[in-house]
Amino acid sequence: MKKELQIDIYYGAGIKPFVSEIATLRIKIFREYPYLYDGSLEYEKNYLQTYTQSTDSLAILVFDNDKIVGISTGLPLRDETDEFQKPFIEHGYNPDSIFYCGESILKREYRGQGVYSRFFEEREQHAKKLGGFNTICFCGVVREDNHPLKPNNYQPLDPVWRKFGYSKEPNLTTTYVWKDLNEEKESGKKMVFWVKEI
16 A cells, blocks of 8 residues: 655755664665665764765655655765775766765665655756766675575666666775674675766
């Protein structure tokens, strides 16, 4: 049954009141394959400071009544950490001309209602409104095909991302560190970027 959802957009420091809820939902959703993220609120709140400290960031929040059930974020790449900027700089891109999209996550029971499309539309419109960007991007974790925790019915989102006009750039990769559900300690995870001209 289709649920009535409310979608609101917050910018920069306006995201701060929602950081705990955003962090909690990120931890919950990113436990799913392929991220297998065994996160903590402390780690998340530190990560989300990047967004609350950027004057040009946005967070698209999906509410069912007053409960956040989906999130998508974005900000200029120049405001992101060195791990995200480095591969672009090494390949001759100017970080000032790139808008970076963070997560697009939604609780399972709310999927299939067009919210995912809205995430992409809103972030791209925000980047165009800010001006000065010719590229928009996001990144996804790279997992080996025979990963022991890969579900039998797993369907990668690559076809969906291509439908939205993004192309995988195998040369644009970075490493981000977190603890997997089946790990005893944190380890580096390869991330590959998807890009689109705007």
